[in-house]
Amino acid sequence: MKIDLSDKTALVTGSTVGIGYAIALGLARTGATVVVNGRKQEAVDKAVKAIEDAVPGARVTGVPADLGTGEGAAALVAAVPAPDILVNNVGIFGPKDFFEVPDEEWARFFEVNVMSGVRLSRAYALGMAERGWGRILFIASESALNIPVEMIHYGFTKTAQLAVSRGLAKRLAGTGVTVNAILPGPTLSEGVADMLKDEIARTGQSLEEAGAAFVKAHRPSSIIQRAASVEEVANMAVYVCSKEASATTGSALRVDGGLVDTIA
Structure with missing residues (x-):
């Protein structure tokens, strides 16, 4: 299978390092025009340069924006008004006992991990539907199903992403826009x-x-x-964003190494 996205523009949030960077790099290799996002200009510029070096002729730009705020999301939408592919990857995590997590930390995790994707999907999905094609992908986690006792506040945000992803897929039924979630395990x-x-x-x-x-x-x-390696997760993401994945929507696709003990 040869995935060709040379006529598409892909926005990958939180893509200066880690899984997000690997997805941006993978999409650049398909020919897509890729928009890298991170909070700091220096990190964005570094990631853009790395992709250009790795993929000769890559079409890649970068937009710094803090997606943990509504203002940051609005700034990104203003800079990138109509992508064909949206990968909601930006997220934060960190172990902390339930009884030590204050309200402010619950709110911060929700704003970054959940509302960033809600805001951007709300801004872009209808335009994709009007054009008759689009891909929205949420990078969730196996922690959405297997809530980690040491990161309950994190697991809750990942479960929320699955709810948003499934619900939005149903809302966009028949439009040519697919909405899915990927659940990486430890990466x-x-x-x-x-x-x-x-x-x-x-x-x-x-x-x-x-x-x-x-x-x-x-x-x-x-x-x-x-x-897993970040590349192993990115491989699944690139496929889900492809034209070839047109019958996959409303799905929670696991790249967890079989960690979640279920056959479904």
Whole structure:
């Protein structure tokens, strides 16, 4: 299968590092015009340059905007008024006991992880429908189904993303716009590397080894028994954004290494 998105524009939020960057890079390789987003101009410029270096002739631009606020979302919409593909990837996470998470932290996680995608989908979906084609993708998590006891506030936002994704897919029925969610499991992103840095320093393990040890200790139902790479998650995302995925919508697609113990 050769995925060709050379006539499409894709906006990937939170795409200066990690899974978001890998998705932006993958979409650039399909020929899509890619818009990189992050909070800081320096990080955006660095990611744009990296994609240009990796994909000769890539059409890639960048827009800094803090999508944890309505103002930031409005600024991004003003700069990118009509993308064909929207990947709602931006998100935050971090372990903290339920009894230590204040109201402000619950609200911050909800604004960044949920409302960023709500605002952008609301701004772009009807235009996609009028044009008869579009792809909206939410990067959720296996934590949406397997709520982590150490990150209940995070898991709740990922479950909310599944509700928004499924509901919006039904709202856009018959328009040519698909809406889906991807549920990665533990993935070797920069955020996970930062979470494991103390363990790596203590044991002398590589990131991959520390990731596998974390999975075996904290996600023992994993079938692959390791953390995924960002590229493995991006591969699924690129396919879901493709023209070839036209019959896939309203779905929660797992890239979790078999961690969630269900056949559905």
